[in-house]
Amino acid sequence: MMLVYFTFDSRPDLQQQLLDQFPQVTFVFHNEIDNNVLAQADVIVTYGEDLTEDHIEIAQNLKWIFVASAGVEMMPHEKIAEREILVSNVRGIHKKPMAESVLAHILSLKRSLPYIYQNQKNRIWNKRGGNPSELNGSTAFIIGPGAIGAELGRILQAFQVNTIGFNRSGQSAPYMNETYQITELKNHLPKADIVISILPSTKETKHLFQYEHFQLMKDSAIFMNFGRGDLVETDLLIRVLEEKLIGHAVLDVFEEEPLPSNSKLWDLDNITISPHCSSHSTRYLERSFEIFVPSLEKWLKGETDLENKMDILRGY
Known part of the structure; x- marks a missing residue:
């Protein structure tokens, strides 16, 4: 019998859904990795932060890793590729909550909500301050206009925002008024009112933004x-x-996460610090299972053309 090993616990109703739908599969749910179970696992479901090279070595039966996250930078890429283990993830499930988070921050700044909240706290009635502006008519750059960027572009266009996407190819992307190659970014930066990066972590994107980008x-x-x-x-x-x-x-x-308490970023008044929570939602695991369940159905039929199949060495 096939063994599917979840290296995290999940909601009981979602676990029961799997047990009912796949009686021919053994499911194990743990909050910490048990090497004895790992050694027998055919499939691993993980958030992508707990697997090491040693774990991959122990998991001799492992053929497929499903990552319930979009990022895989903490996984042992080379070891997984060496074993030719298939990897797929939940790319795309973040698009709704993340787009709403980005929009919430933009509207908060444009409509002076931090100023209003602070005045309320201090019992100050002031109709004149805060310097509110409008979102409509702005130009927003979306760097990495994939699933999340497209959803963000769709919403921003409803606010009459000019959306400009930047990707590797320069080929047109959904809900972008214009699309260019990332290498052309400097040529266009002076016209941006809002610059939003949704890029993954790769060799090409590390420290991509330099001082001259901000000068422009x-x-x-x-x-x-x-x-x-x-x-x-x-x-x-x-x-x-x-x-x-x-x-x-x-x-x-x-x-560095968590952001150290002695970081100078905490002291600045022109920054909003969000603790890597923009994709959080009470519906997160539910959305993950909506991708995992059809993929498992395919896998049991011997199919390997799964949704969001990744090139682990490229990181996406």
Whole structure:
């Protein structure tokens, strides 16, 4: 009997769904990896942060890893590729909650909500302050216009925002008014009101944003990183914000997580710090299972053309 090993616990109703739908499969759910179970596992379901090279070595029966996350940078890529283990993930399930999170931050800044909240806390009635502006008519750059970027573009266009996408190929992307190659980014940055990165962590994207990128941006621009923290070097970002080269930064990801309590980023007044929670939702696991269940059905029939199959060495 096939053994599917979840290296995290999940909601009892979702577990029961699997047990009812796949009586021919043995499911094991653990919060910590048990090497004895691992050695027998045909399939592993993981968040992608707990598997080591040693685990892959122990899991001699392993043929497929399903990652209930979009990022796989913490997994032992080479060892997995060497064993030719298939990897698939839940790319796309973040698009609704993440797009709503990005939009919430943009509207909060545009409509001066932090100022309003602070005045309420201090019992101050002031109709004049906060300097509110409007989102409509803005130009937003979406760097990495995949599933999340497309959903964000769809919503922003409803607010009459001009959406410009940047990807590797420069080929048109859904809900982008224009699309260019990432290598052309510097040529267009001066016209951006909002710059949103949803890039994964790869060799090409590490420290992609340099000082000159921020120099080219409007001093009123909002820079938002919702992809991976190594897009910008932390010390560089601190310098940019201290020099007020841009209007505001909204960061959901950081080079070091959790962000240390002594980081200078906490002290700046032109930054919003979100603790890598923009994709969180009470419906997260439910959405993950909506991808996993059809994939498991295929797998049991001997099919390997699964949704969101990845090239583990490329990281996506």
